[in-house]
Amino acid sequence: MSKKPLNIGLVGYGFMGRTHTNGYKRVADFFPELGITPVLKAVCGRSEEKTKAFAEQWGYESYETDWEKLIARDDIDAIDICTPNDTHAPISIAAAKAGKMILCEKPISRTTAEGEEMVAAVEQAGVPNTVWYNYRRLPAVTLAKQIIDSGKLGKIYHYRANFLQDWTISADLPQGGAALWRLDAAAAGSGVTGDLLAHCIDTAIWLNGGITDVSAMTETFIKERMHQLTGKVEKVGIDDACAFMCHFANGSLGLFESTRYARGHKALYTFEINGADASLRWDLHDLNRLEMYDHSDEGPQRGWKSIHVTDGEHPYMSHWWVPGLIIGYEHSFVHQVADFLKALEEGKPCEPTFKSALETAKVCDAVLESGKTRQWKNV
Amino acid sequence: MSKKPLNIGLVGYGFMGRTHTNGYKRVADFFPELGITPVLKAVCGRSEEKTKAFAEQWGYESYETDWEKLIARDDIDAIDICTPNDTHAPISIAAAKAGKMILCEKPISRTTAEGEEMVAAVEQAGVPNTVWYNYRRLPAVTLAKQIIDSGKLGKIYHYRANFLQDWTISADLPQGGAALWRLDAAAAGSGVTGDLLAHCIDTAIWLNGGITDVSAMTETFIKERMHQLTGKVEKVGIDDACAFMCHFANGSLGLFESTRYARGHKALYTFEINGADASLRWDLHDLNRLEMYDHSDEGPQRGWKSIHVTDGEHPYMSHWWVPGLIIGYEHSFVHQVADFLKALEEGKPCEPTFKSALETAKVCDAVLESGKTRQWKNV
């Protein structure tokens, strides 16, 4: 009814453009209590044809082919950045200078240095900002956060996470351009580290606190691939696989691994945290479940519980269906939109802000540096 | 762009009203190839306040408090019935007479007799019609259908299914009115048989063909509950639990069970089918997975495969995200809308039609009759 509109200007119409747009379109239906509602004002992309088609399909009121023009428009309140990593810094900084709110796809940037400029820009401008580390908003992950924060786990000894995929095993897969910019170091900054481990690290810091030092191993299995933009076979600059060990500030040990060469795994993002009194683990493939081992259970009845996180009392779930009926991947983005809007109403930051997300960038940089130098590296 | 509108008139704003509406609102985003697009023209409910609020929240252009008026409106193309089972027949028959298309929530009716009148009405009127047995449209279930239809399973020996819940164990839960009409025999017709087994039976017939005879056991564990409409403690007329054995026309044996007293199960709808050459099984709690045992695998390497049905080559999934990223319960309704619209474009019926759904009603009636008489009953 009397909801306050928030005019969105979306940059990028790829995979993430779709997930974010879906988030904006569904939030009012499922979170009716919010006083602010997103309006799909404009989408921006370099190809006029594709941008126009996206606008029509998804219901954007208008489109632009130059992001500077989008930022310059008075009728845009918030810039949402869904373009490759190399564009995050220039667009964010320009948007901040123009006084726009910014919702930036993860990772915040290709490097810590870029990220620091972005943080400086949003802080100077005083604009609301957030980075789309959407997995925090899955109900099972948020439930893990609540249980950990309650102190139930006791002293933490171990945290481990991995993100395993298998989609780049074929040497015939080219790099660069369109959906394959993730294989192009210039556009992406790094390979699995910025793409996948960044998710693992963000969740880890959120759940278990800061990481102090890392030792990493990186590998590029396929050394050369045809580049779609140049049409030539070029050296592959990204990391195909990366594993690292680390210490957390709370004294626990961390172990992380990511690859795009683990045959059989499509998007196996899992984490596990072991405390003296209880442990938790989670798997993106079955994202509605949280597993928990509670040592305070009666001795002979102890075991790993599979919690089906679909009850009304579970985080976010009262907004959806009835117990037992699952939600999917895309809902994490709806939740992030809802949380962003709620934070706006309350005048609070929406985590992770650019500043918080910079912590993940620092860890990623240390990991990549350690992989190169084969030395432990402080974060 | 030049999509043809289909004006929807929704009757009922409860749980199913939400799932259907979400289906209408999302179909154009994810199935852009469709030439027809649903328009949320009007919603109808008895409480003006609640109906109006629903219309505002979900974006219906108007509302009605009398379904006869809704049917009478010229600007309504299709009537979607989401009200309790006792209303399916009168609304459907009136809608058919008014020449409206009808999308009716399952089960088609309280009884076969009611259902037969409904079938007669839509056939006489020649209006497109369908019943929302949404689970057929889950990608893993559709994949099961494709594999079975390919002949991969060989001669079928067994089919078994159950739908186990635990939400009515408390004797303090009242019956009747609002969300609890499912406990009221007058409104629902039956208990778990029409509510839950109807789903199991619809899937079973779709996958394994017709059922010829049944032998059932029914039970009402809690004999009296306070009735919300009368405020009095009244006899409970529904079946709290129902199990039945049956024969399929293809010679295979069936075993079905449903209850709302299986502590620990929220919505455990599972089915399994065993053929001479291969077997399949599925579980609603993990609806993106289909399990398959293929006896043609090399001997020592045989085992039950867990197929994560999230690839682009899986049914419906090219419309969503990328491999490994799951969808949820609600997507089955989006798929059903898409299939209904596609069938409209092609001038074909959208299964299950009223006529097809009547088969499930007949089995349900035979099951309830067998439960009462303790005799085998032909369908």
Place this chain on the structure above:
Amino acid sequence: MSKKPLNIGLVGYGFMGRTHTNGYKRVADFFPELGITPVLKAVCGRSEEKTKAFAEQWGYESYETDWEKLIARDDIDAIDICTPNDTHAPISIAAAKAGKMILCEKPISRTTAEGEEMVAAVEQAGVPNTVWYNYRRLPAVTLAKQIIDSGKLGKIYHYRANFLQDWTISADLPQGGAALWRLDAAAAGSGVTGDLLAHCIDTAIWLNGGITDVSAMTETFIKERMHQLTGKVEKVGIDDACAFMCHFANGSLGLFESTRYARGHKALYTFEINGADASLRWDLHDLNRLEMYDHSDEGPQRGWKSIHVTDGEHPYMSHWWVPGLIIGYEHSFVHQVADFLKALEEGKPCEPTFKSALETAKVCDAVLESGKTRQWKNV
């Protein structure tokens, strides 16, 4: 050291002859506290060559080819019957008359009538007797019994069990003789009912009390098979598959199914019991695990626990290794020997006695009768 010997006379050297013998040979190593120790005195079989070879391999002191002679020997304390079902009654009755203890493989007999004569014989003779329903002695199953007996589950609503196999799908498999007597109605009495459902029923009665009435469906998928003893194609007299519904004396509902035509299942014996306050389930394929859902857990942390029943505080497990290290199928027989010897020492019966096992025979008879008549049958 000063252990009292118990001289065993084993009849039958097949699959069960091996499992029982292994039980006798291992019990002293793992249950050193027992004051009685089994001695492998003699094995008896019809083929002298095979019997002698078995005696040598397994360490029996002597062998016989006529079970009447075995029973007549003064140096035999206990007769262990591992031969096909049609021999259980004559051997048991003769052994009882000779004052021997009897350990009889399940099922007790082909029919209730045979079983009643056997019970009369052992009771008249006053000899210790037991039937090898070995699955009771698996630690996870015994743990289930302990939890149920503690009252933790509250009022019981449902019990379900199945035993699914796939080894007789080929029509080329003959019946009768050697290992295939299980397909021969004359030797076995029935098919899956006496072979597999008998296990399910014994466990069910033990865990959930008596069964009052049943309604069954039986099927023989392959009507004729070559008979190994006659060399002719003969009608198959056994049930290939059997499902039944029942009521327990405590008011709960039961559902049972067994088949040898469920492709992909080798020995899928599972049971589940649902109470108002908690539920349990178990699967023979993973026999060291017991799953438990405890509704008294904190709301958002409720889930099905997978209890790895390998701790010292779990039933029988202090006799084996260390937590996390599993035991196998054969250990159930070691446990049954240990329990039999302990009962002997204490002068108590070892459950299930012939009399207790007769309850299962009665249910089996009622099931087979109901399958034939298509009527509910009281037990």
Place this chain on the structure above:
Amino acid sequence: MSKKPLNIGLVGYGFMGRTHTNGYKRVADFFPELGITPVLKAVCGRSEEKTKAFAEQWGYESYETDWEKLIARDDIDAIDICTPNDTHAPISIAAAKAGKMILCEKPISRTTAEGEEMVAAVEQAGVPNTVWYNYRRLPAVTLAKQIIDSGKLGKIYHYRANFLQDWTISADLPQGGAALWRLDAAAAGSGVTGDLLAHCIDTAIWLNGGITDVSAMTETFIKERMHQLTGKVEKVGIDDACAFMCHFANGSLGLFESTRYARGHKALYTFEINGADASLRWDLHDLNRLEMYDHSDEGPQRGWKSIHVTDGEHPYMSHWWVPGLIIGYEHSFVHQVADFLKALEEGKPCEPTFKSALETAKVCDAVLESGKTRQWKNV
């Protein structure tokens, strides 16, 4: 019958003394084709009382309290070493000098240096020798080896393993003496590295070939514990947790982790190997299962298979029961005895020999050194 005896002299009557003895006692029953049979000639331990009791319980013909006397006995053919790690070298070397065969519990030694002396001793003496890396002999692990050796996996990219326990979380647990020598650096050499990672490394080398360099992180969470031998609180010298990254000679990446502080895990030994064409994974808690993903399966039907390794055509399983019926942890030792005896008959070495096991010791040493220096270390 005419089996050739192999007289065993066992040193140590603890946990491993029991598993090995059980292996010797069962092998003839289940592997009747072997021409050599172990004879329990003598057991040796420092406590006369306990050693005598063990001999009586398990059926050793005699006992000794001095291992040098045991080695000196003419009636002993093979020395089996089940005592703490610090004793492996002196006993092995003396036994080799005396011309005895040696079966040594893993790890071969506390250090590579000790191990090299042992290898030199057995090679100089020319005596048959083996190290009890028993997990190789679990049917599912051997099946993995067969599948890998068939080339089915294609080029290998990743190998990962962990061994997680939780039994030393309590700070009240003392170190040293009896069952707790594993916490005492002087007796054990190291903590989880020699105890648990040694298993992971042995399997890894067997399945995936040699390891070339490692980078490790070690931690001792509880710095001081009461020492049972001195009665004083002393510094803990072992590693409570250890993770390491490595490269295999075939170019694949390895990631390993072990700890005794992962609440909820009793003995979670898992490994996974990813090849371009297929992947395998395994878990000790469910040791009868091997999971396999085969990319050559038809596209939409691809998934992780759970192979229940209990068929007669699976490694070792024709010696046991029938399909679906599992074996346990202890069976790996029976298999190792059988393989040792078979190798003796054939005059071949029984893998892993001392020399092969030295490879694992070298990796362990490199891991521990890397953990100390925080540098990559070549093996």
